[in-house]
Amino acid sequence: MTIAHNYLRTRVRLDNIVANYKHLCSFGGHVLAVIKADAYGHGLVETARALAGAGCDAFAIGSVAEGAALRQSGCAGAIVSLVGPVLPEDDAMVLDFDVTPFIHDFDQLARLAALAAGQGKKARVALKFDTGMARLGFCECDVPHLLETLRGMPAIEVVMASSHLATADDPNAFDFVGEQGSKFARVCQGLRDGGLTLEASLCNSAGILAHATDFGFEARRAGIALYGVNPFAGTAREPLGAGLVPAMETVTRIVSVHDLASGCSISYGRTYTAERDMRVAIVAAGYADAYSRGLSNRGYMCLAGKRVAIVGRVCMQLTAVDITGVDAAPGDVIHLLGGEGLGAITAEDLATWWETIPYEVFCLFGLNPREYC
Numbered sequence: 001m002t003i004a005h006n007y008l009r010t011r012v013r014l015d016n017i018v019a020n021y022k023h024l025c026s027f028g029g030h031v032l033a034v035i036k037a038d039a040y041g042h043g044l045v046e047t048a049r050a051l052a053g054a055g056c057d058a059f060a061i062g063s064v065a066e067g068a069a070l071r072q073s074g075c076a077g078a079i080v081s082l083v084g085p086v087l088p089e090d091d092a093m094v095l096d097f098d099v100t101p102f103i104h105d106f107d108q109l110a111r112l113a114a115l116a117a118g119q120g121k122k123a124r125v126a127l128k129f130d131t132g133m134a135r136l137g138f139c140e141c142d143v144p145h146l147l148e149t150l151r152g153m154p155a156i157e158v159v160m161a162s163s164h165l166a167t168a169d170d171p172n173a174f175d176f177v178g179e180q181g182s183k184f185a186r187v188c189q190g191l192r193d194g195g196l197t198l199e200a201s202l203c204n205s206a207g208i209l210a211h212a213t214d215f216g217f218e219a220r221r222a223g224i225a226l227y228g229v230n231p232f233a234g235t236a237r238e239p240l241g242a243g244l245v246p247a248m249e250t251v252t253r254i255v256s257v258h259d260l261a262s263g264c265s266i267s268y269g270r271t272y273t274a275e276r277d278m279r280v281a282i283v284a285a286g287y288a289d290a291y292s293r294g295l296s297n298r299g300y301m302c303l304a305g306k307r308v309a310i311v312g313r314v315c316m317q318l319t320a321v322d323i324t325g326v327d328a329a330p331g332d333v334i335h336l337l338g339g340e341g342l343g344a345i346t347a348e349d350l351a352t353w354w355e356t357i358p359y360e361v362f363c364l365f366g367l368n369p370r371e372y373c
Ligand SMILES: *Cc1c(COP(=O)(O)O)cnc(C)c1O
Pocket: 034, 036, 082, 164, 203, 204, 205, 206, 221, 222, 223, 224, 225
């Protein structure tokens, strides 16, 4: 889905995503590219093609339908769905489009096994275990019953076991990562002792950067770091994420430039009053363009390499910035994300200003018309 009829353009550097992928591969193991949610806003098909060209053979997506769309685009690699089938039509798509779903409960497993057996097909699945997220997954105590159940399901082929870390990017919570890792190691051992041959997958981006060597599980799921975000930015472990390069920038256009005299207020609610004579630019971006209203009076844009502050409330399709001292005219390009020099705005900056995480910034900015280079 793309927001139609606006001036925003989200530019994606696929070569930088590829460079990040290669960097993450250098930590070893089998790296699955997590391209769920339209590749975190960078474009599902474009991102998958670029990565496949660089040798990536396995992709993780967010739903079975997204996996089917990826398969239909011509993707030949393994497609793993991080959320498995929810509705009966999802079960059918698993088989029709050769998607390997995460399976998190017995009913889901039974439904898929019955459908696959009925069609004379084999369904490859990845078993999902909860080791501490308390979101989705079998628990450690389910392993014996799971093995027994699978023995009666010849149409199911288990190829992977996985679990997800809750605190991999928090250097103060590495103990919990260790607990999850130990629990998952016991689960995998139990499955293998029960005769299954599978890849084990625990680490996400932060796990790869900080913990992969502690565990040695063979498959790793790289998401946010593929898109150039250092999960440890601003923490004592920041150097762990060195070498990642951003791949997204978002620009828009200036609509109008005018003076704002000292004492005058600007925008809805009069939340900002000029304390000196200033010059403002009215920019074509607002919350309808996924430019959060939470940036009102807090965020910055980058104009000609300089940071310019948002003044007053972000409106539906317009936002005012203080450009005093910077030359600008209607039609000029202004960066919402990225930009030149010291004024460049990172996804981490935006996330801090609007009190979220870079993941959300990417997903939302990616809703705007995209360009690739
Ligand atoms: C999104 C997701 C990932 C990727 O996480 P990042 O922090 O972006 O690397 C890995 N595993 C699962 C289950 C996910 O949902």
